[in-house]
Structures are given as structure tokens and as C-alpha cells.
Amino acid sequence: MIRSVLAGVLLAASTLLPTPAEAAADDTPVGRNGQLHVCGTKLCNERNEPVQLRGMSTHGLQWYANCVKTASLDALANDWKADILRISMYVQEDGYETDPEKFTNLVNDYIEEATKRALYALVDWHQLDPGDPNANLGLAKTFFTEIAERHKDKKNIIYDIANEPNGVSWAGIKSYAEQMVPVIRAKDPDGVIFVGTHGWASLGVSDGGSEADVINNPVNATNLMYTFHFYAASHKQEYFDALSRAADRIPLFVTEFGTQTYTGDGGNDFTWSQKYLDFLESKQIGWTNWNFSDDFRSGAVFKEGTCAGDDFTGTSMLKPAGVWIRDHIRNRTASTVTTDVSTAAELKAALTDAKPGDTIKLADGTYTGNFKTTVDGTSSAPITLTGSSNAVLQAGGGYGLHLDGASYWNVKGITVTGGQKGIMIDTATHVTIDGVTVHGLDMEGVHFRNSSTYGVIKNSRIYDTGNDGRGMGEGVYVGSAGGTSDKSDHVQILGNTIGPDVGGEAVDLKEGTTGGLVSGNSFDGRGLTGANYDDSWIDVKGNNYVIENNTGKNTTNNGYETHTQQSGWGCGTVFRGNESDLTGATGSGRYAFNITNYNASSCKVTIDRSNTMTGGKALTNPGIPVT
Structure with missing residues (x-):
């Protein structure tokens, strides 16, 4: 960590001239992502997709x-294709405390310059000595009040309220943060806030603490992330391990790192730097590198004297660290690896070690155990787990395959059997399950849960579920019962064969979820028992689903149902092009569509004339229009 910096040379701020015309909004970091927010342990865009920002930190603005x-x-x-500019404003060392108005205006100018280029602007309250941020609490309140008031309507502003706390307990930092967050929230209620961790933002390691101090006593605030700093030539396994343990527990952002020692100087350790950056990409943890200057130290990206001119494009003016960092900002496609596995131990290791773009290829055979990953792919480089139907994950309880916070995965071809549930997707986005077979389970086959968004299951076969007999063995289960906090939205269920012997509905769409598509599936309800109200192929309790072009046969009562389990939910579904065979149904309804909550003004459900049925009593229950 940079603990002190020699003033050395230096120049006053130059006047910034207007930039060229902005690039098209959809081809810029802010244009692509909009207002950011914290979702779970990730930094997410306005579509609730995890994003990894990469960029640079200025050196001290006073120098x-x-x-x-x-x-x-x-x-x-x-040229660098950066996403974010960290504006490093020192508090002491000839910084803000010497002339608050001057430095506030300077930061305002740089925020505007970042905004012109549609970059995210990270405002860094760069306190170092004293290391206790409470020593500068009054100054911090004044500064961030002014910054938040001026920029509250911008989508690109991020606030870092403490750079590298040191010589202070985590409890002291937490107290400071809980006084600062309301100051910013009073002006900018939706801006993301960062706070440094103890031990020079090392998650406590440099001060003899650990990440557990933060995990067990988090800041009482939302939309907040914790920062971690590393210098690869100084901070190796102990620091890396702390980061690894914390990454799945708390939201993290690396606001400062270097490829050298913690002084920002010395030889580059690109091996450990790459190890860190590979891990950060796998977890979608953003970063800014120290530093965007021509300081004499090896950690400054520009050669000495560069900043006196206007040539900053390309690599000729860059030091070795600058060439390496520029390449890692520009290059968003990680090197990919195909890992062949043939044993359960190899599979578990591969799931732990996977990186964006990798493929894990299963040989035919039985893999006994419970298999879990917490590693993210990326939108441009998803991770693939693939094998034939003869590659069988055989669980003895629990989940066969658990994607726990693991976004951007493709699961193809394999079979999952045994255990409580087949495939569980938790707090993940853009997971695609294609051509798998799931069977022989106590409960559900495939479950999208804990706000897992934009998931897809397609071309798959699910049967023989719910063997514990409680009517809780749905084929595909989206969301959670009993509330609306699980926003597992925009899930698509396409072209699957579900049933027979599914001990619940083929598809259960829970309250709190919205915007999904169920299309082209084939349902066989043999095995429905009516336990736990399971007497149809699909039960819709979420909002604004499209259910189309499915076929169903063998039900105990109805084909498709809607219910309002929570006020305002179970509405907006469109049913069209579905074929229902109710032959043999013995329940009291025997409707292709049993719409229990229809209200023309407040809870509309659309039954299109393209739906057809054979057997049963009627297409819909009485009073439901067919259009």
C-alpha cells in the first residue's frame, strides 16, 4: 500500500479543454450500464447484471x-478503453485541508471530464496520515456534501469515503462510515459508496486482523462496497487468501493495486499480478490501477516527462507496467482452457478453479457427490460445463449441481440424479442449462432462486422428482414462496420435456418473479397427486409471463392455473397457442385454464383463442374472457 508519497516536483492543475464529441451512448461504459448499484456481493448495472469496471487512478492532484x-x-x-477514472484527492500532504475550495473545484472539474467521456468517476477521499478517518470526519462531511449536491443527478458518480485506513480498528472505520453514509444519502440516495478496510485496505491483514472483522460486523448501510488494495510484489499468498475468502461474503472493489511493491516502486511481479487479475475477473470484482502519472517510480504508467506533452496514445510513452496495465484494461477476453475430467475430485477442482471462457468437459461415467461452484464467467466469456447424458452427477442428498452466485455459465448435456434437488441456481445471472437430464430426486428438478435473473433451461428432460411425497417436486421452480423479495426475473423455459412422475407442477412460477417465458415444452402430468395443491402443469403466481405453444396431457384437475399469493401478484400472464389434453382428469375444475384471480382492471390475464383443448369441462373457468 502507498503509505506516504514524496512531494517531488510539481505542477499546478492545468485548465481542461472541452473534449471531442462523445461516442455513441451505447458504446460507452455509462451508456452500456447506466446507474450502478450493489446486488448481493456484486456491482451491477441498471439491468441487474454484474459488471466488472477496469480503469486507472490518478496520482495526487496536488502534484x-x-x-x-x-x-x-x-x-x-x-485508446485504453477504460471504464472508470479514480480521482485521487489527498486530504493531507498539501491536499484538501490546505485549500478546500480549490480542491473541491478541481474534483468537480474531473468529474465533469469523466462524464463527457461517459466514464465512471470514483471520487477518492485519499486519507493516509492520520490513518484514522475519524480524524478528518468534519472535512469529509463538508467535502462529500458539496460533491453529492452538485453531482447527485449523474449516473456515473461513485463515492470512496476512506482510502487506506490504518492504525485504527475496523469498529472505528465502521463508526466513521455509518456517520458518512447518511451525509451522502441526504443528497444522492442511489449513489454507490465505497469504504476502505483496515490495514491500509488489506481487509485487516497488514494490521494483524482479517476479513472476518468486516464480515462479522458489516457497515449498517445498503448499496455499499468494501475496498481492497494490493501490490503484487509485496502482497502474496496471505493477502490473496484473505481476498479469496471475502469475495463470496461481502461486496468488494479493488480501488488501488500495483504490479510492484507497496511503495509503488521496484521490479514488476507480473506473475502474481496476473493471478490477482484472473481471480478478480472470475468474481467480477472491479479495479483501478495506481497510477496515471509520469512519476519516477515504476508504478506510474507514463515515462518521466510524458505529461508535459500531449501524446498519450499507444505504448511508446509507457513504462513496462503501463504497457501491461493498458493491455489488461483493453483485453476483456481471458485466455481459455478446456479441462477434461473423469473423477469427482477432478470435477470439484475444476469447478473451483474455472476462469471466464473455460470449458469443463466430463468423460462418461458416474461422479458421486455434491458439486458446487461460486466462480463467475463473463458476458463475453461464459464458463461451460459439458458432457454427454452418460456423464452422471450422482448425489446422495443436498444439491446435485449448485451454481451459487456463479453467473454466466452454460451447463450442457449431462445427467443429474439423486439427492434433494437436481440443479440449483442461486443469486446468479445468465445461467443457461441446455440438453440435460434430471431425474430421481426428492424435491425439485431445477430451481432458479435468490434473484437469479435471465436464466434459461432448454431442450432438457426432467422426470421422477418429488419422491419424498410432499407435493414439492416441481420440474422447474422459479423464485421462492412466502414473499416477493426473490426477483428471479426473465427466466426462460424452452423446449423441454417435463414428466412423467413429477411430484408437483411441471413449472411453478412464484410471486415476486416477473417477465419470464415458457414456450414449446411438453408436459406429462402422470404422477401428480394433488398434495400441496399440485393439480396442474403450470402454476403462475408471478407477473407478466408469456406461456405459449406448450402441450400437456395427464393432469388430475386443470392444465394451467394462476393464483395471487401476495397482493398485486399473479397478474399479466398471456396464454397462447397451448394444447391441453384433459382426458382422464377427475378434479372439480377440469379447465385448461383455471384463472383464480382475474380482474379486468387490476389483474388482467389473457387467454388467446389460439389455445386448444380436448377432454375436460371447458377451456377456462366461468367469467374469464377468451380473446
Whole structure:
């Protein structure tokens, strides 16, 4: 960690000139992602998708403002393809405390410059000595009140309220944060806030603590992330292990790192730097590198004297660290590996070690155990788990395959059997399950849970579930019962064969979920018992689903149902093109569509004339229009 910096040379802030015309909004970091927020342990965009921001930190503005100007910022945005600019404003060391108005205006200018280029602007309250942020609490309140008031309507502003706390307990930092967050929230209620961890933002390691101090006593605030700093030549396994343990427990952002020692100088350790960056990509943890200047130290990306000119594009003016960092900001596609596995131990190791773009290929055979991953792929480089139907995950209880916070995965071809549930997707986005076979389970076959969004299950076969007999063996289960906090939205269920012997509905769409599609599936209800009200192929309790072009046969009562389990839910479903065979149904309804909650003004459900039925009593229960 940078603990002190020699003032050295330096120049006053230069006036920033207007930038060229902005790039198209959809081709810029802010244009692609909009207002950010914290979702679970991730930083997410306005579509609730995890994003990994990459960019640069300025050096101290009191020394190197001449390195942050029109030409350099244009290069950062357009040549380096950065997402974020960290604006490093020192509090002491000839910084903010010497002239609050001057430095506030300087930060305001840099926020505007980042905004012109549609970069995210990370405002860094760069306190170092004293290390206790409470020593500067009054100054911090004044500064962030002014910054938040001016920029509260921007989508690109992020607030870092304590750079590298040191010589202070985590409890002291937490107390400071809980006083600062309301100050910012009073002006900007939806801005993301960062706070440094103890031990120079090392999760406590440099001060003899650990990440458990934070995990067990988090800041009482939402939309907040914790920061971690590392310098690869100094901070190796102990620090990496702390980061690894914390990554699935608390929201993290690496606001400062270098490829050298903690002084920002010395030789580059690109091996450990790569190890860190690979891990950060796998977890979708964003980062900014120290630093965007021409300081004499090896950690400054530009060669000395560069900032006196206006040539910042390309690599000729970069030090070795600058070349390496620029490449890692620009190159968003990780090297990919195909890992062949043939044993349960190998599979577990591969699920733990996978990186974006990797493929795990299962040989035919039986893999006994419970298999779990917490690693993310990326939108451009998803992780693939693939095998034939003869590659069988055989669980003896629990979940056969658990994607726990693991976004951007493709699961193809394999068979999952035994255990309580087949495939469980928790707090993940863009998981696609394609061509799998799931059977022989006590409860559900496939479950999208804990706000798992944009999931897909397609071309798969699910049967023989719910063997504990409680009517809780749905084929595909989306969301959670008993509330509306589980926002497992936009899940698609496409072209699957579900049944027979599914001990619940083929598909159960829970309250709190919305916007999904169930299309082209085949349902066989043999095995429905009516336990736990399971007497149809699909039960819709969420909102705004499209149910189309499915076929169903063998039900105890109805084909498709809607219910309001929570006020305002179970509405907006469109049913069209479905074929229902109710032959043999013995229940009291025997409707293709049993719409229990229809209200023309407050809870509309659409039954299209393209739906057809054979057997049974009627297409819909009485009073439901068919259009």
C-alpha cells in the first residue's frame, strides 16, 4: 500500500479543454450500464447484471494534475478503453485541508471530464496520515456534501469515503462510515459508496486482523462496497487468501493495486499480478490501477516527462507496467482452457478453479457427490460445463449441481440424479442449462432462486422428482414462496420435456418473479397427486409471463392455473397457442385454464383463442374472457 508519497516536483492543475464529441451512448461504459448499484456481493448495472469496471487512478492532484488533461483522458477512454477514472484527492500532504475550495473545484472539474467521456468517476477521499478517518470526519462531511449536491443527478458518480485506513480498528472505520453514509444519502440516495478496510485496505491483514472483522460486523448501510488494495510484489499468498475468502461474503472493489511493491516502486511481479487479475475477473470484482502519472517510480504508467506533452496514445510513452496495465484494461477476453475430467475430485477442482471462457468437459461415467461452484464467467466469456447424458452427477442428498452466485455459465448435456434437488441456481445471472437430464430426486428438478435473473433451461428432460411425497417436486421452480423479495426475473423455459412422475407442477412460477417465458415444452402430468395443491402443469403466481405453444396431457384437475399469493401478484400472464389434453382428469375444475384471480382492471390475464383443448369441462373457468 502507498503509505506516504514524496512531494517531488510539481505542477499546478492545468485548465481542461472541452473534449471531442462523445461516442455513441451505447458504446460507452455509462451508456452500456447506466446507474450502478450493489446486488448481493456484486456491482451491477441498471439491468441487474454484474459488471466488472477496469480503469486507472490518478496520482495526487496536488502534484500530478498536469497528467490529467484532455489528451490523456481521451487516450484513457478511447485508446485504453477504460471504464472508470479514480480521482485521487489527498486530504493531507498539501491536499484538501490546505485549500478546500480549490480542491473541491478541481474534483468537480474531473468529474465533469469523466462524464463527457461517459466514464465512471470514483471520487477518492485519499486519507493516509492520520490513518484514522475519524480524524478528518468534519472535512469529509463538508467535502462529500458539496460533491453529492452538485453531482447527485449523474449516473456515473461513485463515492470512496476512506482510502487506506490504518492504525485504527475496523469498529472505528465502521463508526466513521455509518456517520458518512447518511451525509451522502441526504443528497444522492442511489449513489454507490465505497469504504476502505483496515490495514491500509488489506481487509485487516497488514494490521494483524482479517476479513472476518468486516464480515462479522458489516457497515449498517445498503448499496455499499468494501475496498481492497494490493501490490503484487509485496502482497502474496496471505493477502490473496484473505481476498479469496471475502469475495463470496461481502461486496468488494479493488480501488488501488500495483504490479510492484507497496511503495509503488521496484521490479514488476507480473506473475502474481496476473493471478490477482484472473481471480478478480472470475468474481467480477472491479479495479483501478495506481497510477496515471509520469512519476519516477515504476508504478506510474507514463515515462518521466510524458505529461508535459500531449501524446498519450499507444505504448511508446509507457513504462513496462503501463504497457501491461493498458493491455489488461483493453483485453476483456481471458485466455481459455478446456479441462477434461473423469473423477469427482477432478470435477470439484475444476469447478473451483474455472476462469471466464473455460470449458469443463466430463468423460462418461458416474461422479458421486455434491458439486458446487461460486466462480463467475463473463458476458463475453461464459464458463461451460459439458458432457454427454452418460456423464452422471450422482448425489446422495443436498444439491446435485449448485451454481451459487456463479453467473454466466452454460451447463450442457449431462445427467443429474439423486439427492434433494437436481440443479440449483442461486443469486446468479445468465445461467443457461441446455440438453440435460434430471431425474430421481426428492424435491425439485431445477430451481432458479435468490434473484437469479435471465436464466434459461432448454431442450432438457426432467422426470421422477418429488419422491419424498410432499407435493414439492416441481420440474422447474422459479423464485421462492412466502414473499416477493426473490426477483428471479426473465427466466426462460424452452423446449423441454417435463414428466412423467413429477411430484408437483411441471413449472411453478412464484410471486415476486416477473417477465419470464415458457414456450414449446411438453408436459406429462402422470404422477401428480394433488398434495400441496399440485393439480396442474403450470402454476403462475408471478407477473407478466408469456406461456405459449406448450402441450400437456395427464393432469388430475386443470392444465394451467394462476393464483395471487401476495397482493398485486399473479397478474399479466398471456396464454397462447397451448394444447391441453384433459382426458382422464377427475378434479372439480377440469379447465385448461383455471384463472383464480382475474380482474379486468387490476389483474388482467389473457387467454388467446389460439389455445386448444380436448377432454375436460371447458377451456377456462366461468367469467374469464377468451380473446
